[in-house]
Amino acid sequence: MKLKTALLVSAVALTPLGAWAADKTVGFSQIGSESGWRAAETTVTKEQATERGINLKFADAQQKQENQIKALRGFIAQGVDAILLAPVVATGWDSVLEEAQDAEIPVILLDRKVDAPDDLYMTAVTSDTVYEGEVAGKWLVDTVAGKDCSVVELQGTTGSSPAIDRKAGFEKAIADASNIKIVRSQTGDFTRAQGKVVMESFLKAEGAENICALYAHNDDMAVGAIQAIKEAGAEPGKDILVVAIDAVPDMHLAIAKGEANATVELTPNMAGPAFDILDAFWADGTLPEKWVQTESKLFTAEDDNQAIYDMKKGLGY
């Protein structure tokens, strides 16, 4: 890994590039690698930086805010040209963001927002988690097309903001469809194992034949639940429709096999838009909006999921 980074850095140093971003140094403080998505975000950020000839200084905070603050102070001391921050928590950033501002280093938040005055950072590039739920809900409304449908819902970790938002978005999308009802909703903690366990209990409590669709707040729970549906003797994707959010490689594989129906992508490419913003800023001082929403793309069986799987599995998911 170190060798690879060293090679990347030297390659960047040797390549002459015409873009504004060339020869710029950007510090990236990443939360850690608690999920496959997070690892993919790190990989994509590094790729994006290499493509644009940006010298990326990467700091893994191992889920600790104090490490992130230390990393940010380090970046400021080194005089980087910009900072990307994926904040582990929402609060406690004011003073270090002020330090960055005093040093005239633009800070872009990735993936999550912070509770700080918005003049302390340039912009936040995040996905709209409520909208993700809406896209999933809308897909179900369109797919069942007026037929009665009892939905079971696998929620994310109780109280976490993606769980709350993805639930709200989905409910908003199905609010006008009186034919669609959520009959059971329980947390699967965003994990495969819990997704499977909870789906087992749904299947027993409701009966597989009475469940028309499964909505999971993330793909991992859906992948676990698909196994539970198979073990109960039903066909996932046909007897029970499966729709989830994130678009991780294994979900694409499940859709390719016909065991799942749809997934809404939470793109790991948050750095791409962030670098575009920085490019524009460095070119002529253009300031972006305070919030840049990434695309929440819907993937269904109509896409070439096998190809997407092959492409995505190398990203570190």
Next chain:
Amino acid sequence: MIGATFRRVLPQLIILCVVLLLNFAVFPGFFHIEFQNGRLFGNLIDVLNRGAPVALLSIGMTLVIATKGIDLSVGAVMAIAGAVAASVVTGGGGWFTALIAALLAGLAAGLWNGVLVAFFRVQPIVATLVLMVAGRGVAQLITEGKIMTFLNEGLIHLGAGTILGIPTPIVIWLAMGTLVTLVVRRTALGMLIEAIGINETASRLAGINSRVLLVTVYLVSGFVAALAGVIVAADIKGADANNAGLWMELDAILAVVIGGNSLLGGRFSIVASLLGALIIQSVNSVILLSGMPPEFNLVIKALIIIVILVIQSPTVKHRLYLLRAKASSTVSDAPDVAPKAQLAKETRS
């Protein structure tokens, strides 16, 4: 001996029955078991099946706690074992090699803990905390931070397959529980372990090789944790280093405590701990079947557990004992009542 064991685990049996009836109350189909797709299928089977990881962990944890120790690393060891098994099969190895490799990893973890406790005299809670924190990192290194999926049928069978229609995890924990119980109870081993827990110095002076025994109990704990880890990974066809076994050490300790074993070491009952594990899983089942919003999950679980622990507390136990003593003394005050009742019964039949 069977009679003594039965009397020992009677409170746990009663609690288990009550919690199972609670399940029945929220979901009338709870006791329904059918044979479907070549396997037993039903909520009761789920309780036995889903309780497997904690049941396995509680076997090792009971022995460790009996020596006045504690093993906080079992959850992390599960993650390591799952990661090792997954990496062996994805690397082209067979399921048996993967199982052996995972078990060896578990034994290595147990050896590490045992040596720290027995030879370096590090307090168990500190010694095993090291591996609890570092172990998950080791697992993440093995899986490179992703969920390492596999398609090896043999390995998957250990978690999601069946033996004679019974889900494999049930067979594994029942077999393991029986084996360890027989080994510690049919030999003097159990008593020696209890002796260490009650007074290690005295037991050493009495000629017990306490160091070897201490290392052994941590080895057993590592071994069963590895088994649990393989089951959990096989169940979802993937090693999830971030989440496999997360916080499960706490459930294992809780199972031992619900089993009426003292955290201060000494006398222990593996059967009671296994019942404790089933009680925890039955409580989880109530929550899932009740259809309550997930915000209530932990509150319900906490309430039920508190009630169980209070019923088992020494004060309540003593009160119950006094009540029983009083009741039996009233009976002995009126000796002619019992024969009369007996007579009435006989004439009626």
